[in-house]
Amino acid sequence: MQEHRKVISASTGDRNPKAASGHPGPPEAICLISLSAKVGMVRRRKLHRRWAIVALLGLLGTAGCEALDLTDPGRFWPFQKEPFTDQVPGVSTPKERREALHRLSERADRVSPEERHRIAEGLAQAYRQEADPFLRAEIVRTLSRYPTPTTMQMLRQGVTDPDPEVRIAACEALARMGGPEAVELLAGLVRGDMDPDVRLAAVRALGQTKDDRAKDALKYALIHGDPALQRRAMLALKELTGQDFGGNAKKWREYLEGGQPEPHRRHWIADRLRDLWEAL
Template identity: 40%
Template structure:
């Protein structure tokens, strides 16, 4: 490399380093070439594509307006969202759609919540369980009992057990009683907590006494509460 070329390379390097150190927001020009544009011209938007965060913001806005919409408008919006849900590939967007649709007391919204219980993403199914619990009613109980007994994901089954407690529906007693026989201690604790909610009874954390109650047998006298039971009852 000639001395002249070396000097030009050094000068160019100095320009780049000084520009980066100064946080320069101006367009860097070398001769007639633009090396980078001003920061104000940089955008994360792709023409024709709405960024996910903007879609989520829009969905949350709809959720906040849902209850104040006239009935006809609720039907229209929820039907449109239901159609979009069927085509949505992003599970995070599907989650937000579910939370939004849960604010609409319409059949299209309920239909999507039912569909979501078989979503390929277990996180979506977990949220669907939570939303059904808040929705309540006979349909909610039936859907959640199905998930509790059949879903392949332990997290979804736990969410279903919790949501059944939230419904407060005594019709869930039998299904929750069956969950007491699950080998997972976390499920047993969750079932006990939900049984308290749907029955109004309290046999502490004694799974055997709860089993007896669910079977229609008189529960045995309470055992002294162990430290382990006290810890479990905290959750």
């Protein structure tokens, strides 16, 4: 120990005879000894880390792991050459699901009754599992191309979907399906839905059903609706009944109550332009 201290004293220029003879030196010498020990420890740790990295790279090289060739800047983010994708094995992307739904819609007229039921069941399951409201709306529209008991069951869920886009799609699907249950569901939306766009879609769909039972709900919209809903109700009644009382809500109410109001006189050019505008 004394020889070790002599060497340290000599290297630091210590001329203290007490330190050279083994007696404790001044505080500066003790600090230098501690600092020297810490520096040596840090160097040893760095050296160990370097050897560990070299050993790891050697193992990867001997394993033939070509995908981890860190020398190729084109393989790894953010230098990856290939375009990125959200494709996960076994999981379809939203784009793929939309394309599949469109294909199902296109081939709906060419399937057998057995396949129609099978597809409707699959679409019903997809609706229950789908979190994207826009895809749920597409599923509902596609379901209307496959009329089965399952279809109407799912449309009953569609008119209560929390997203208004899905409820609007359900209105379109019910217009395609038709029948007393479709009229009943649409009438419920006209009277009870809080979204104005959904109510407008329901009124339009009632006119497209070509079902006289839709008159009561359209009369409700004509009496209790806002101006936009009243206007839509008159257009739906025109489509449903073939009558034309223009935009005169009073005449339409009279007609629905059993009266015989005078039909609307058309001024061809002005009315034609108005019809074109309303069709936009």
